[in-house]
Amino acid sequence: MTLEENLTFIKNTYHEMILDATYVWGGRPEVIAGIMMRETNGGLSPLLDVQGPAGRGDGGHGHGLMQIDDRWHSAFTSSDRWSNPKENIKYGAYVLRVKTQFFEKRQLLLTDITHEQLGIASYNAGESRVLKAFQRGDDPDIVTTHGNYSRMVLQYAEIYRNL
DSSP: OOHHHHHHHHHHHHHHHHHHHHHHHOSOHHHHHHHHHHHHTTTTOTTSSSSSTTOEEGGGTEETTTTEETTTOHHHHTSGGGGSHHHHHHHHHHHHHHHHHHHHTSOOOOSSOOHHHHHHHHHHHOHHHHHHHHHHTOOGGGGSGGGOHHHHHHHHHHHHHHO
């Protein structure tokens, strides 16, 4: 599948669930879709142990479409809710909201970086690592997988929004 076909699949399959999640937790639907694309290609990634909403990645630690990590979210991942796409997307939106709020609550002098971008990067790498990179004056993505997590998520979000 091409990138646009994959994002179209996500929109056709999960858009209403994404809207529900952002209604509850805020944020932009296209960003949630972008995270899902980056994490699992909408459940179609060959890196998952099984394709679909019940797929696991990251050595078995990432759970579902949004790859909720059992090392940080064991209460959620030890329940059967993680394999339910609606619940997984909603929990992913919650995680992003908490991470974005972490940065919103600090008096950070922002220039080209937004709280949203810091939250997205920390969805992948954790708040403390992203904050340290930001405070050093580094691109917050430097501590993310492949050094481009938030940039790619925002690129996917823009494509999704324009579908």
